[in-house]
Amino acid sequence: MSEGFRSTRLADVTARLVDHDWAFPRVHEAAIAAHWQNRIARSPGMFDGTVLLCCAHTVEDGVARLDLFATRYSTFTYYRHVRHADQQIRNAFAAIVPWTADGAVLLGEMGAxxxxxxxxxxxxxxxxxxxxxGDSVDLTGSAARELAEETGLVLPAEAETDWIMLEGENQLAFLRPVRFPEPAARIEARIADHLRTEAELELAGMHRVRSAAEIDPARMPGFVRAYLAGVFSRGG
Incomplete structure (x- = not known):
């Protein structure tokens, strides 16, 4: 797989919440606090809430199973800042990949x-x-929720259910490609209407990609570049 990510096709993703004694926050307490102060000085709207990271995962018979545990967002941001901090701990997340009826992939530009x-x-x-x-973590629901909150889009009734797992850079990106029954221009107009109603925008706007030539190494993270390179090398 390009960009140093390994790609695995999956039929399902399941996750459970576990207790995990992670030494990293204790060992780096002072550095975490200093790093967080620098981050919020640049982006005052950031909130130090609770996020879930992955401490173990397996893939068997087309199903990925994850163990997730809770930590602070400030700890997570510093963990991402430190190269090769702890190979056991992964940033695992799920996302809908919106495909349009006329063959474009839509990406959001993160707000200022x-x-x-x-x-x-x-x-x-x-x-x-x-x-x-309960003791489960709903990654399927998480992906749909993030899509709705950021774009206002609701999944089509007959949306595809298969996943692609991209593993690399201490990440497990679970991508669910979904084709919407409208062309890119119409979907972008709907998203723009949604964004105009938001008091604090998560997204500044949308970008469409139709070929590998439009991959932007400066603005797209590795897992996005890897997915786009893979699908466009196969003809979409």
Whole structure:
């Protein structure tokens, strides 16, 4: 797989919430606090809430099974900042990949107040307590929720259910490609209407991609580039 990510096709993704004694926050307490102060100085709207990271995962018979545990967002941001901090801990998240009826992939441009301002992403987010159902974590629901919150889009009734797992850069990106029954221009207009109703925009706007030539190494994270390179090398 290009971009250093390994690709695996899946029929399903399941996750459970577990207790995990992670030494990283204790060992790096002072550095985490200093790093967080620098981050919120640049982006005052950031919130130090609870996020869920992956401490173990398996793939068997087309099903990925994850163990997720809770930590602070400030710890997570510093963990991402430190190269090769702990190979066991992964940032695992799910995202809908919106395909349009006329063959474009839609990506959102992150708003100026966000942690990744200006970057081009599929609508997604690190799982959090809103995704917990008992001792399970609903990654399918997380992906649909992030899509609806950021774009206003609701999945078609007959949406595809298969997943693609991209593994690399201490990430497990679970992507669910879904084709919407409208052309790109119409979907972008609907999203623009949604964004005009938002008081604090997660997204500044949308970008469409139709070929590998439109992959932007400066603004697209590795898992996005890897997915686009893979699908467009196969003809979409």
């Amino acid at each position: 107040h966000t942690a990744n301002a200006g970057q081009l992403y599929f609508p997604c987010g690190t799982p959090d307590p809103d995704d917990v159902r």
